[in-house]
Amino acid sequence: MNNLKRIIGFSLREIIDIFFWFKVPQGNFKKDGVATVKNFLDKELCDELKNIADKIFEDKSNLSPDSWINEREKETEGKIDTKVKAIFSFEKNSEVLEQFINSNLLQETFEKELGYELVLRNCCLQYDEPDTFTKRSFHTDNNPPPSFKAFIYLTDVDDLINGPFTVIKGTHKKARYLRIKNVIYNLRNNLPTTNMDNFVPEIEETAFCGKKGDLIMSTQTLFHRGNPQHAEKTRYVLIFYFSLKKHGPYPEFNLGKTS
Numbered sequence: 001m002n003n004l005k006r007i008i009g010f011s012l013r014e015i016i017d018i019f020f021w022f023k024v025p026q027g028n029f030k031k032d033g034v035a036t037v038k039n040f041l042d043k044e045l046c047d048e049l050k051n052i053a054d055k056i057f058e059d060k061s062n063l064s065p066d067s068w069i070n071e072r073e074k075e076t077e078g079k080i081d082t083k084v085k086a087i088f089s090f091e092k093n094s095e096v097l098e099q100f101i102n103s104n105l106l107q108e109t110f111e112k113e114l115g116y117e118l119v120l121r122n123c124c125l126q127y128d129e130p131d132t133f134t135k136r137s138f139h140t141d142n143n144p145p146p147s148f149k150a151f152i153y154l155t156d157v158d159d160l161i162n163g164p165f166t167v168i169k170g171t172h173k174k175a176r177y178l179r180i181k182n183v184i185y186n187l188r189n190n191l192p193t194t195n196m197d198n199f200v201p202e203i204e205e206t207a208f209c210g211k212k213g214d215l216i217m218s219t220q221t222l223f224h225r226g227n228p229q230h231a232e233k234t235r236y237v238l239i240f241y242f243s244l245k246k247h248g249p250y251p252e253f254n255l256g257k258t259s
């Protein structure tokens, strides 16, 4: 019974989400759920931020007290994304990054694509070592209502073996039925409702390779994954977590704080 109620809730939110996307301006972001901008962040700043992260991982005493580290290996008991570490509230470790965020350039760029106001919840630096065994398969970060992420590569991601962000374009709007089908399967099998790997559309995935400084804006209701062919080179990427302003105010952001 409880599951039935949840399934009805998920289905209703899918219907509301149809209307949400009507209002998004025409363009790639509306159609694909992803848009990119080349050379968004200065390459020297990318190098500087990578160095700051390296120093923190080398010696944790370099970490700002307002910032925290999450290691996926500990959190998932060695099962999923075991080569991923993240420094949340990373801007507390770099004045220049804080200034970049305060300039609002990124948020304004994203809001222009989306046609809705956003709230920045957090900026993290993610460090992904090569991993071809434990990457989480297709998933959403959440099911509707959508949340959004902006990714800025701090290292070149030239090929599939460097672990590009990978999505099935258009699934934010076109895969509602499959999303619900996955949710039902997950509820029955006591799995996270965001796993989307049991029923996947027959559309080829798209890998977003790019150079350091390139920006990718994405809606996280898309079916997506870190590329499982990531066999070479550690990827450093800034990830900005955005939520819709109209659904706020939001509680304090504490993802990954407990580990």
Ligand SMILES: [Fe+2]
Residues within 6 Å of the ligand: 139, 140, 141, 224
């Ligand atoms: Fe994700």
